[in-house]
Amino acid sequence: MTMLIDVCMEKDSLWKHEFVDPVQRAAPGSRVVHMSDVTEQDIGEADSIIICGTALMDNEYMKHWNDFGWLKRTDVPVLGICAGAHIISKIFGGSICMSNEIGMVEIRVTERNDLFRGTFHAYELHNSAASLPRGFIALAESDKCLQAFRHASKDIYGVLFHPEVRNTGTIARFLEKKKKDGPGGI
Amino acid sequence: MKLGVLFSGGKDSCLACHRAMQKNLIVCLISVLSKNDESYMFHTPNISLTELQAKAMGLPLVRKETEGRKEEELKDLVDAIEEAKMHGIEGIVTGAIDSVYQSTRIQRICNRLGLYCFNPLWQADQKALMEEVISSGFDAIVSGVFAYPLGREMLGRKIDSKLLDEMMENSKRYGISPSGEGGEIETFVRDGPMFRHRIRVDGARKVFDGDSGIYRIEKARLVKK
Secondary structure, X not given: OEEEEEOOOOOOOOOHHHHOHHHHHHXXXXXXXXXXXXXXXXXXXXXXXXXXXOOOOOOHHHHOHHHHHHHHOOOOOEEEEOHHHHHHHHHOOOOEEEEEEEEEEEEEEOOOOOOOOOEEEEEEEEEEEEOOOOOEEEEXXXXXXXXXXXXXXXXXXXXXXXXXOOXXXXXXXXXXXXXXXXXXXX | OEEEEEOOOOHHHHHHHHHHHOOOEEEEEEEEEEOOOOOOOOOOOOHHHHHHHHHHHOOOEEEXXXXXXXXXHHHHHHHHHHHHHHHOOOEEXXXXXXXXXXXXXXXXXXHHHOOEEEOOOOOOOHHHHHHHHHXXXXXXXXXXXXXXXXXXXXXXXXXOHHHHHHHHHHHHHHOOOOXXXXXXXXXXXXXXXXXXXXXXXXXXEEEEEOXXXXXXXXEEEEEEO
């Protein structure tokens, strides 16, 4: 089963309707767990994981980097959206920098990959961007910043744009990747 | 968290307000009254009745008039939100469902003003939202029609399961949005779960011009529920 991690400030907040529910509609049958409740067992039982985004100015997740240490150990395919991409970058040694984009932005793919191709427009909602961590490959960029990256040997992806708006195909193609082994992916 | 709701008086801003009230404290409603019937941002039929709706809900209303010229109306929205800050708001709630144009502009304004922005209907399934309007006990009527084949007979009709069935059929046959998100219909809410009083319409006029029409409410008052 796919697990969606809700990183909004509070569990079951009003923002869940905006940042988690649309991802869940693009990932039917997925299960939502708030970042404060995620256990090693949840990670082990998931066959793919999506770390959802959150609102502009909600930076609460930045106080909880340590809760995402499992990212270094997991073999489960992971997609980090916006805040989720920040988290992946930070855990793998990258950094967060100021960069503001709100609205539809042109994205250019710089490296052939399974999630998107060519040039397309995507919905952005961020005041910060993530740097490319060591051991990752840059996949796409906008005029302002890095838009997508992938782990060099694992299916761990970060996208700064929000694919749940106008680009749900990105989520669908990510979901085609499932954990290759049985349960217990860490 | 104390929030203000960007309020047009239609079903979407009312449902967004209702959802927001389950999680946060709503301290005021904010309405921008556009003089332009084709405003890019602000729903127009019966917008002046938001004052009566605010009274029905027991909430203060921050009102601001705008000429409704494309980007200039956003300055009037900024003024209205700035004024709403006197109620101690930390964020704004909107009824945006799928309009990237609308949500982008409000997100930018909130970001600039240091306010959180909440869009609790964002990207939701439109049929499911209509069903929630009906099942939550909202009494909403069609106050404007702006797309073929929606005609004069639709004006003033209550949103119920029969009307939703017709909208779904029209969606299949003509590609119009079942909830009117594309501007096909506008609505006016007379009662809802957060209303302390309901609104009785004592006088209204249907104004239909070729392929669009408005249900102009001329006389309305609060009555006990």
